[in-house]
Amino acid sequence: MTMLRKIDDYRWQIPVSHRAGMRVPGLIYASESMLESILEDQALEQVVNVSFLPGIVGYSLAMPDIHWGYGFPIGGVAATRVSDGVISPGGVGYDINCGVRLLRTDLMTADVVPRMGLLLERLYRNVPSGVGSEGRMRLPKQEISRLLVEGARWAVEHGFGTSDDLDATEDGGRMEGADPSAVSERALTRGLPQAGSLGSGNHFIEIQAVADIYDEPVATALGIYQEGQVLVLIHTGSRGLGHQVCTDYLRMMERAVTRYDISLPDRQLACAPVESPEGRQYLSAMRCAANYAWCNRQHITHWVREAFAEVFGRSQARLGLQQVYDVAHNIAKIEEHTIDGRPVALCVHRKGATRAFPPGHQSLSVRHRAIGQPVLIPGDMGRYSYIGVGTARAMRDTFGSTCHGAGRLLSRTAARKMLRGDDVAAALLDRAIVVRTGDVPALAEEASQAYKDVADIIEVVQGAGICRKVARAVPLGVIKG
Amino acid sequence: MESEAFEFVAHTADVAALVRGRTMAELLGSAADALYSLVMAVPEVAATHRRSISIESIDSDTLLVDWLNELIYLFYAEGLAFSEFRFDELDDTRLQAECIGEQLDLSQRRMNREVKAATYHMAHVSRVGERLVARIVFDI
Numbered sequence: 001m002t003m004l005r006k007i008d009d010y011r012w013q014i015p016v017s018h019r020a021g022m023r024v025p026g027l028i029y030a031s032e033s034m035l036e037s038i039l040e041d042q043a044l045e046q047v048v049n050v051s052f053l054p055g056i057v058g059y060s061l062a063m064p065d066i067h068w069g070y071g072f073p074i075g076g077v078a079a080t081r082v083s084d085g086v087i088s089p090g091g092v093g094y095d096i097n098c099g100v101r102l103l104r105t106d107l108m109t110a111d112v113v114p115r116m117g118l119l120l121e122r123l124y125r126n127v128p129s130g131v132g133s134e135g136r137m138r139l140p141k142q143e144i145s146r147l148l149v150e151g152a153r154w155a156v157e158h159g160f161g162t163s164d165d166l167d168a169t170e171d172g173g174r175m176e177g178a179d180p181s182a183v184s185e186r187a188l189t190r191g192l193p194q195a196g197s198l199g200s201g202n203h204f205i206e207i208q209a210v211a212d213i214y215d216e217p218v219a220t221a222l223g224i225y226q227e228g229q230v231l232v233l234i235h236t237g238s239r240g241l242g243h244q245v246c247t248d249y250l251r252m253m254e255r256a257v258t259r260y261d262i263s264l265p266d267r268q269l270a271c272a273p274v275e276s277p278e279g280r281q282y283l284s285a286m287r288c289a290a291n292y293a294w295c296n297r298q299h300i301t302h303w304v305r306e307a308f309a310e311v312f313g314r315s316q317a318r319l320g321l322q323q324v325y326d327v328a329h330n331i332a333k334i335e336e337h338t339i340d341g342r343p344v345a346l347c348v349h350r351k352g353a354t355r356a357f358p359p360g361h362q363s364l365s366v367r368h369r370a371i372g373q374p375v376l377i378p379g380d381m382g383r384y385s386y387i388g389v390g391t392a393r394a395m396r397d398t399f400g401s402t403c404h405g406a407g408r409l410l411s412r413t414a415a416r417k418m419l420r421g422d423d424v425a426a427a428l429l430d431r432a433i434v435v436r437t438g439d440v441p442a443l444a445e446e447a448s449q450a451y452k453d454v455a456d457i458i459e460v461v462q463g464a465g466i467c468r469k470v471a472r473a474v475p476l477g478v479i480k481g
Numbered sequence: 482m483e484s485e486a487f488e489f490v491a492h493t494a495d496v497a498a499l500v501r502g503r504t505m506a507e508l509l510g511s512a513a514d515a516l517y518s519l520v521m522a523v524p525e526v527a528a529t530h531r532r533s534i535s536i537e538s539i540d541s542d543t544l545l546v547d548w549l550n551e552l553i554y555l556f557y558a559e560g561l562a563f564s565e566f567r568f569d570e571l572d573d574t575r576l577q578a579e580c581i582g583e584q585l586d587l588s589q590r591r592m593n594r595e596v597k598a599a600t601y602h603m604a605h606v607s608r609v610g611e612r613l614v615a616r617i618v619f620d621i
Binding site for chain 1: 489490491492493494495496520538539542543547550553554557558587588592593594595597598600601602603604618620621
């Protein structure tokens with residue numbers, strides 16, 4: 001605790017005097033009651049380590065869902081100057097563009113609950129999931145190059161979704177500057193068979209019901225009208241392709257650190273100047289992986305719609321299955337931010353953090369410009385998730401960033417020792433939450449007890465003004481990868 | 482499946498393993514065993530396939546991590562898992578290994594966890610008494 005200086009009820013600073021070599025202070029968004037669990041592991045040391053990155057500006061930031069990762073903490077945000085700063089693959093992570101997508105429907109809880117078993121069965125069959133799961137498509141190599149450049153747009157062009165979906169996706173589901181030649185054969189070999197699959201771990205498809213609406217005009221603009229309305233939340237990323245891109249470039253960066261004479265407290269922070277050949281090449285490959293992830297969520301969206309249409313015997317349009325939004329929460333982006341009154345190009349690393357741009361921001365699509373960028377914050381499968389919007393304060397204080405989820409409380413090993421997967425499923429069923437998974441023991445790792453209460457996280461980001469809550473949804477049925 | 486050669490220790494988001502060996506060759510073998518017991522429900526494999534692996538790294542810490550990432554790639558890309566390793570060359574920055582194991586059909590095999598990568602975070606080979614010890618954090 002001694003390293004932390006309280007700024008206000010939601011912010012704590014680690015001064016640069018804490019350790020020689022820190023270039024900027026650390027800034028942690030948390031309530032006092034959350035600090036105890038944050039201090040239990042090495043997450044704050046990681047916030048300090050990130051502040052060593054050359055060219056970092058402002059603060060090494062931590063969102064309230066911070067927990068111990070590798071290199072960067074999970075829930076970490078770091079912005080470096082493009083002109084003389086670095087880019088670090090560890091500041092993005094292995095699951096590049098892991099993110100969440102929310103769909104809304106015109107269905108109500110009472111429509112869905114009686115058919116939940118069948119619906120989950122169809123979803124489970126339609127969307128490949130589980131460890132090493134492979135997709136339903138077999139793509140020739142020239143198509144994969146187009147997919148890596150076009151992202152979700154590739155899927156829409158091939159009949160998986162509509163242009164409305166792209167309009168409701170961060171960056172339109174396609175990051176500019178993706179160059180497939182920067183992606184190794186190995187990453188393609190690992191990623192190709194997995195295009196269009198959910199994966200495992202904490203990835204899921206969740207059928208939810210709206211529980212509370214806090215901001216009616218914004219909720220209405222997002223197609224969320226009433227309590228009990230059914231939503232679908234999809235959480236997955238770039239699968240083996242992203243994992244291998246990160247592995248490949250970390251190896252490259254290990255060498256770049258020596259070449260550019262960069263001194264770092266943790267090797268996992270390995271980096272290169274943004275404008276160096278290594279930095280540019282990593283960005284090109286990372287963008288390909290990000291596009292792959294958006295394409296992946298686009299395919300899954302299509303199969304979710306098919307499952308709903310089949311079970312309810314109505315067309316997707318008549319079910320009102322429209323996309324609310326899709327956000328990336330493991331990514332690095334070149335963005336313009338105001339530093340000391342001047343616009344500066346920054347490389348913003350968000351590792352377990354969500355972009356939260358304010359109303360009026362020019363990068364938002366026309367329909368979101370009036371309300372701000374939608375922010376999707378999943379909780380754990382036993383409690384609830386939140387929908388929010390970005391704010392001007394986030395733009396000013398956190399490079400337009402906010403939290404990404406609940407954040408782990410228990411390690412996976414500790415959760416497995418404490419809980420049994422079948423007990424977790426039974427307890428959820430007692431509360432009318434149905435779970436379908438191919439890996440029952442793994443449910444222990446994803447139980448509510450393993451996570452912080454996302455409501456506490458939301459209280460901090462709302463209190464600090466870096467996100468405005470719009471609605472809350474509770475789970476009805478879950479597919480765990 | 483934990484043993485003298487390796488054990489899993491707590492890490493909030495991921496899985497950390499402590500691996501041990503009397504020599505660097507043994508340490509690399511222990512790290513491979515830790516990996517296979519993470520990814521497969523039953524980590525036993527037959528000795529039907531052979532593969533040569535050569536890696537160059539900048540020091541022994543990165544060599545260990547790069548070795549594991551090579552095995553992770555071969556597992557997910559080709560279904561290869563190994564039980565025996567013969568190191569024809571091995572120093573702090575280079576290894577040349579002959580690996581013996583099995584090519585698995587991963588869709589038919591009961592899996593445990595999907596391991597994204599072995600990370601460089603806290604990866605450090607140190608000597609404790611007669612043995613070499615290293616901690617590896619796997620991203621899962």
